[in-house]
Amino acid sequence: xxxxxxxxxxxxxxxxxxxxxxxxxxxxxxxxxxxxxxxxxxxxxxxxxxxxxxxxxxxxxxxxxxxxxxxxxxxxxxxxxxxxxxxxxxxxxxxxxxxxxxxxxxxxxxxxxxxxxxxxxxxxxxxxxxxxxxxxxxxxxxxxxxxxxxxxxxxxxxxxxxxxxxxxxxxxxxxxxxxxxxxxxxxxxxxxxxxxxxxxxxxxxxxxxxxxxxxxxxxxxxxxxxxxxxxxxxxxxxxxxxxxxxxxxxxxxxxxxxxxxxxxxxxxxxxxxxxxxxxxxxxxxxxxxxxxxxxxxxxxxxxxxxxxxxxxxxxxxxxxxxxxxxxxxxxxxxxxxxxxxxxxxxxxxxxxxxxxxxxxxxxxxxxxxxxxxxxxxxxxxxxxxxxxxxxxxxxxxxxxxxxxxxxxxxxxxxxxxxxxxxxxxxxxxxxxxxxxxxxxxxxxxxxxxxxxxxxxxxxxxxxxxxxxxxxxxxxxxxxxxxxxxxxxxxxxxxxxxxxxxxxxxxxxxxxxxxxxxxxxxxxxxxxxxxxxxxxxxxxxxxxxxxxxxxxxxxxxxxxxxxxxxxxxxxxxxxxxxxxxxxxxxxxxxxxxxxxxxxxxxxxxxxxxxxxxxxxxxxxxxxxxxxxxxxxxxxxxxxxxxxxxxxxxxxxxxxxxxxxxxxxxxxxxxxxxxxxxxxxxxxxxxxxxxxxxxxxxxxxxxxxxxxxxxxxxxxxxxxxxxxxxxxxxxxxxxxxxxxxxxxxxxxxxxxxxxxxxxxxxxxxxxxxxxxxxxxxxxxxxxxxxxxxxxxxxxxxxxxxxxxxxxxxx
Ligand SMILES: *[C@@H]1O[C@H](CO)[C@@H](O)[C@H](O)[C@H]1NC(C)=O
Ligand SMILES: *[C@@H]1O[C@H](CO)[C@@H](O)[C@H](O)[C@H]1NC(C)=O
Ligand SMILES: *[C@@H]1O[C@H](CO)[C@@H](O)[C@H](O)[C@H]1NC(C)=O
Ligand SMILES: *[C@@H]1O[C@H](CO)[C@@H](O)[C@H](O)[C@H]1NC(C)=O
Ligand SMILES: *[C@@H]1O[C@H](CO)[C@@H](O)[C@H](O)[C@H]1NC(C)=O
Ligand SMILES: *[C@@H]1O[C@H](CO)[C@@H](O)[C@H](O)[C@H]1NC(C)=O
Ligand SMILES: *[C@@H]1O[C@H](CO)[C@@H](O)[C@H](O)[C@H]1NC(C)=O
Ligand SMILES: *[C@@H]1O[C@H](CO)[C@@H](O)[C@H](O)[C@H]1NC(C)=O
Ligand SMILES: *[C@@H]1O[C@H](CO)[C@@H](O)[C@H](O)[C@H]1NC(C)=O
Ligand SMILES: *[C@@H]1O[C@H](CO)[C@@H](O)[C@H](O)[C@H]1NC(C)=O
Ligand SMILES: *[C@@H]1O[C@H](CO)[C@@H](O)[C@H](O)[C@H]1NC(C)=O
Numbered sequence: 152x153x154x155x156x157x158x159x160x161x162x163x164x165x166x167x168x169x170x171x172x173x174x175x176x177x178x179x180x181x182x183x184x185x186x187x188x189x190x191x192x193x194x195x196x197x198x199x200x201x202x203x204x205x206x207x208x209x210x211x212x213x214x215x216x217x218x219x220x221x222x223x224x225x226x227x228x229x230x231x232x233x234x235x236x237x238x239x240x241x242x243x244x245x246x247x248x249x250x251x252x253x254x255x256x257x258x259x260x261x262x263x264x265x266x267x268x269x270x271x272x273x274x275x276x277x278x279x280x281x282x283x284x285x286x287x288x289x290x291x292x293x294x295x296x297x298x299x300x301x302x303x304x305x306x307x308x309x310x311x312x313x314x315x316x317x318x319x320x321x322x323x324x325x326x327x328x329x330x331x332x333x334x335x336x337x338x339x340x341x342x343x344x345x346x347x348x349x350x351x352x353x354x355x356x357x358x359x360x361x362x363x364x365x366x367x368x369x370x371x372x373x374x375x376x377x378x379x380x381x382x383x384x385x386x387x388x389x390x391x392x393x394x395x396x397x398x399x400x401x402x403x404x405x406x407x408x409x410x411x412x413x414x415x416x417x418x419x420x421x422x423x424x425x426x427x428x429x430x431x432x433x434x435x436x437x438x439x440x441x442x443x444x445x446x447x448x449x450x451x452x453x454x455x456x457x458x459x460x461x462x463x464x465x466x467x468x469x470x471x472x473x474x475x476x477x478x479x480x481x482x483x484x485x486x487x488x489x490x491x492x493x494x495x496x497x498x499x500x501x502x503x504x505x506x507x508x509x510x511x512x513x514x515x516x517x518x519x520x521x522x523x524x525x526x527x528x529x530x531x532x533x534x535x536x537x538x539x540x541x542x543x544x545x546x547x548x549x550x551x552x553x554x555x556x557x558x559x560x561x562x563x564x565x566x567x568x569x570x571x572x573x574x575x576x577x578x579x580x581x582x583x584x585x586x587x588x589x590x591x592x593x594x595x596x597x598x599x600x601x602x603x604x605x606x607x608x609x610x611x612x613x614x615x616x617x618x619x620x621x622x623x624x625x626x627x628x629x630x631x632x633x634x635x636x637x638x639x640x641x642x643x644x645x646x647x648x649x650x651x652x653x654x655x656x657x658x659x660x661x662x663x664x665x666x667x668x669x670x671x672x673x674x675x676x677x678x679x680x681x682x683x684x685x686x687x688x689x690x691x692x693x694x695x696x697x698x699x700x701x702x703x704x705x706x707x708x709x710x711x712x713x714x715x716x717x718x719x720x721x722x723x724x725x726x727x728x729x730x731x732x733x734x735x736x737x738x739x740x741x742x743x744x745x746x747x748x749x750x751x752x753x754x755x756x757x758x759x760x761x762x763x764x765x766x767x768x769x770x771x772x773x774x775x776x777x778x779x780x781x782x783x784x785x786x787x788x789x790x791x792x793x794x795x796x797x798x799x800x801x802x803x804x805x806x807x808x809x810x811x812x813x814x815x816x817x818x819x820x821x822x823x824x825x826x827x828x829x830x831x832x833x834x835x836x837x838x839x840x841x842x843x844x845x846x847x848x849x850x851x852x853x854x855x856x857x858x859x860x861x862x863x864x865x866x867x868x869x870x871x872x873x874x875x876x877x878x879x880x881x882x883x884x885x886x887x888x889x890x891x892x893x894x895x896x897x898x899x900x901x902x903x904x905x906x907x908x909x910x911x912x913x914x915x916x917x918x919x920x921x922x923x924x925x926x927x928x929x930x931x932x933x934x935x936x937x938x939x940x941x942x943x944x945x946x947x948x949x950x951x952x953x954x955x956x957x958x959x
Contacts, residue, residue: 175203178277184246187214187238194245195278196221201395202229202282206245213237216245216255216264218282218298220395224416229282229305229397230298232264234319247276253286253296266296282307306398312368312378322433323404327366332359332380335406335424337432339464342545344501346432347406347424349718355654356715358382370398374408374421386410386421396421403447404431427783429548432500436466440497440547452544453492454561469561489520491528491558498529498553500546507538514538519560531555550783551943554720554775654727658734665693673746675796677810682741690741691726695734707735714811717788721776723799723809739809743802746809747861748795752870760906763913765804766865770921771945772806773798777858778938780811781851789850793857794838795864837870841885842932855935859928863892866921868906889929892922920948 175196185194190206197203200221207217207228216232232245232255239258247253252269253276254262266286273289284298299310304320306312312333317326322339332354335347344350348357359380368378374386374396386408388394395411397418406424411417425431429441435449436458442448451457451467459465504522507515512530515538519528522540529539531554547557662668664683672680678696685691711728714737718724724740744750747769750761761769773793780788790797790811799807836844840856843849863871871888895904901918902911924944928935936944 178275179247180275181247181249181251181272183276184244187240187243190214190240195276195284197278197280197282199280201280202278204278204284206243207231208240209237212240214240214243218278218284220282220397220411222395222413222416223411223418227397227418228303229307230284230301231303234303236263238263247274251286268295281309283310304400306370308370308372308374308396310370312366314366318398318400318406320400320402320404323400323402323431325400325406327368327380330354330361331364331366332361333368333378333382335400335404335431337404339433341437342433342501344432344546346404346430346546349430352718356718358715370396370408374410376408384408384422388421403428404434427550429550432546433464435547436462436464436545438467438469438544438547439463440494440549442549452547452557452559453494454559489560489562491516491519492561493556493558494549495556496551496553497547497549497557498555499527499541499544499557500548502541502543502545504540504542505538507540509535510538511536515540516558519558525560527557527559529555529557551778551939551946656727656729656736656738658729658731658736661693661729661736661738664691668693668695675810680739683738689726692739692741694737694739696736711737717780717811719776719779719783721772721806721808722779722811723807740807742799742807742809744800744804746796747798747800747806747865750800751795751864751868760868760908761804763909763917767914767917767921767945767949769798769800769804769806770862770865771942771949773808773861774858774938774942774945776806776808777854778942780808781854781938790854790857791849792835792838793854793861794835795861796835798861840932850932851938852932852935855928855938855941858938858941859925859935862921862928863925866906866918866925867904868908885929889926892926896923896926917948920944 175193177195177198179195185192185205187206190208193203193205194216195204202218203221204218205216206214207219207226209215215228215234215237217228218230219226219228238255242258243256245253245255248269249272250269251271251274252265252267254265257263268286271288274286274295275289276284276286278284281299285294286296287294299307300316302310302316302318304318306318312318312325312327314327317324319325322337324336324338326334326336328334328336328345332348334345336345337343348354348359354361359382361380363379363381365379368376368380368382370376373390374394375389376382376384376398386394386396388410391410396409398406398408400406405428407420408422409418410421412419427443428434428447429443434447435441438452438455439449439457440452442450449463454470455467456470457463457465458468504525505518507518510518515528515530515536518538519525519540524542525540526544527541529541531537531539537555541557544557544559661683664685665681666683668679668681670682672682672692674680678694680692680694683691683693707728707730711725711730714725715727723742725737726740727738729736729738777790777793780790788811790808792810793808797808797810799809801807838857838860840849840853843853860871892904895901896919899919901915901922902913904922905911905913905918924936924941928941
């Protein structure tokens with residue numbers, strides 16, 4: 152055909168093309184094909200036009216053969232024939248051959264992908280309204296091949312997850328593991344590990360089961376996902392009719408459920424697997440840290456720099472020459488002096504060379520020094536002192552909630568003060584480190600009327616300083632004094648998980664364990680607590696719930712399984728539950744030393760009253776526990792009954808908050824916008840925020856108010872909540888109390904307020920900070936700080952976090 156006639160035919164061809172598009176096919180017979188040059192035209196369109204199938208441009212000259220949502224702004228692909236292997240923008244072609252094989256060929260004729268079926272001229276290929284591309288045998292009506300069986304990174308409603316399917320995005324996979332549990336896996340070039348469900352919680356602790364081997368999961372049209380392993384979740388817009396959804400594993404390793412907003416063609420997230428994106432493994436690479444500031448950010452550990460400026464996954468390399476970590480050199484006892492650099496609130500997940508429980512900080516350091524392959528150790532002051540020497544540093548993350556620090560081993564000859572970050576030393580409220588930049592903002596809080604609280608400013612500043620705090624431990628002599636080495640090859644082991652099995656108990660079992668509910672530990676609004684001993688000898692507290700609305704066993708189990716997942720050292724652990732007939736019981740960890748009120752108030756005092764350091768630690772622990780409930784939980788939990796009776800103390804006098812989760816659980820978004828209307832009252836007079844007493848909707852700020860009262864009681868050692876002054880005569884309104892406190896703060900005479908039983912043995916700066924926080928908690932709702940702010944501010948005042956003996 153000559154060039155002239157081609158030109159003449161052009162308008163006609165475009166017309167035909169338009170026609171074609173307008174009445175796009177949803178079923179094609181054998182012999183059809185589409186070349187990439189015609190990518191403006193879809194290969195197939197589903198009957199209701201929701202989905203299109205054809206060539207989707209991914210780069211200048213790169214195309215995928217895909218299925219996408221027709222109405223989305225940026226043509227969101229839900230399936231691709233050739234993920235990761237784009238074809239050329241010229242001469243590539245998809246064809247449904249004469250014998251019924253659907254195949255994609257690249258420019259040079261290579262087959263990039265095909266359906267591997269064929270040999271039958273009776274076949275058709277069609278795009279279903281569900282987004283399923285199906286090859287059907289017309290003679291039998293059977294589907295011989297369907298794209299739903301070969302998902303890429305997305306699952307559509309009515310498309311099943313099975314033992315043979317998985318969603319993949321880069322190094323991340325969502326799949327049924329060998330033990331029948333749906334998981335998220337990072338399988339990178341250097342390491343591989345499961346990061347969801349939380350490996351620390353175990354299968355049961357995550358509300359899953361491995362008993363059902365059918366391995367079947369499905370997202371229904373209403374937006375609810377159900378899986379045979381017990382995983383259930385649902386879209387926040389559950390049930391809205393006609394909403395288009397997709398469940399996608401994104402490039403950042405998180406699994407998200409999306410809903411399409413009709414008007415704009417843009418997706419919104421209606422559920423997400425990991426609330427804390429840093430819990431995804433492999434994001435920042437080796438020797439790097441993942442932080443929230445406030446969005447996700449990678450940074451190198453002190454003394455390390457990015458290995459490849461363009462790619463965080465390549466991690467960081469040391470700026471100093473690596474010490475001889477080899478077993479050979481170590482066994483020869485080559486004297487290498489080491490220093491430890493502390494990075495607070497930080498951990499590297501996995502790759503523990505050992506796990507030494509109940510050891511002192513010094514012995515933990517010693518263990519790391521004696522292991523050639525130890526690159527750092529993690530030390531957690533969670534009561535017993537847990538020590539984890541680490542061989543390699545992967546999956547690092549920093550969070551103000553992490554109850555420990557990592558200590559990096561660097562050769563002493565490295566000038567530690569030249570390491571990045573070390574220059575920014577010091578804390579917001581340390582006796583000798585007060586930064587002038589902090590003080591003015593802080594003083595403004597009470598000083599300038601009408602200027603509004605400066606909490607946000609102050610706390611974010613304190614948090615940054617807190618993180619930057621690095622202490623150097625000149626500890627080379629430990630190595631010299633004890634160089635009988637333990638050669639230990641670098642083994643990639645996972646953290647030894649103390650199995651936390653959340654389980655169901657039978658009524659008989661609990662009756663037996665409590666000796667027929669003999670020893671009563673306490674009673675409250677929600678039920679009576681008994682002491683019990685399980686078969687394996689574990690002492691537990693069994694709470695018989697009296698005030699449960701009639702709830703089916705299934706429903707109760709679903710609700711309680713959420714609490715079973717909550718795991719924080721400052722929250723009382725739930726080991727299990729019983730739901731039989733009309734018995735509803737919860738099995739808690741046993742906390743030895745009774746509740747805070749017994750230690751603080753009047754006649755019930757057990758032995759001596761708490762020392763200042765103990766009080767501060769209780770205040771900090773309670774703040775961290777509540778902050779975890781409010782901000783870091785899988786589900787968003789308001790306690791609704793914070794009071795000294797619900798703060799239990801361990802043998803070491805660490806705080807553990809009890810009875811959380813008995814109030815209604817609430818969706819994060821709903822609560823953030825309008826507050827939540829609780830169906831029945833739970834709070835205790837005296838600790839209850841005014842807006843609640845007035846019947847207004849409540850949010851997490853009610854806990855902040857109650858915490859403020861408790862904090863003040865910790866300082867002054869008497870109940871404020873019965874509205875009496877310290878000398879117990881004159882009845883005062885909360886407003887008057889606040890007024891009086893402000894005067895004390897202004898005068899700086901904090902000593903007049905502190906519990907006289909301490910005989911002046913207290914830390915004035917901490918006390919002042921606590922009173923100021925307490926005051927701010929009593930403000931009206933919007934002016935109160937969050938528990939997160941409070942926990943950071945108290946942490947910044949916590950002197951205990953140092954090991955002064957080792958400061959160089
Ligand atoms: C669509 O893609 C463009 C370019 O890739 C991007 O800038 C834009 O944010 C995307 N829009 C949406 C709604 O995703
Ligand atoms: C065709 O091109 C692809 C990539 O463009 C290449 O990997 C493949 O080797 C080529 N095949 C032949 C036969 O040239
Ligand atoms: C195609 O979709 C219809 C409903 O839209 C459904 O009944 C049918 O089973 C689907 N076919 C396949 C093979 O998915
Ligand atoms: C296993 O899971 C499937 C699919 O969710 C369900 O239909 C079946 O009842 C479950 N079996 C048991 C024993 O729970
Ligand atoms: C969105 O559009 C679909 C059809 O295009 C319709 O069925 C559905 O009701 C719409 N949803 C909303 C929320 O408007
Ligand atoms: C062992 O130490 C010596 C110095 O004592 C050093 O020269 C050598 O490179 C080291 N070996 C290895 C494998 O690092
Ligand atoms: C630490 O634990 C390892 C095994 O996990 C053990 O071999 C070693 O002896 C322990 N060290 C100390 C000092 O307890
Ligand atoms: C260490 O580094 C700091 C800052 O870079 C420098 O001021 C100091 O002189 C160095 N000390 C030694 C001993 O090199
Ligand atoms: C801070 O410490 C230095 C010595 O370490 C001391 O000279 C100075 O007086 C201290 N400052 C305050 C405000 O305590
Ligand atoms: C009850 O406790 C006894 C020991 O006190 C034990 O031998 C028995 O097996 C328990 N029974 C049940 C049902 O747990
Ligand atoms: C409770 O705490 C006190 C300190 O107030 C301590 O002496 C005592 O041993 C603790 N009791 C128990 C049972 O742990």
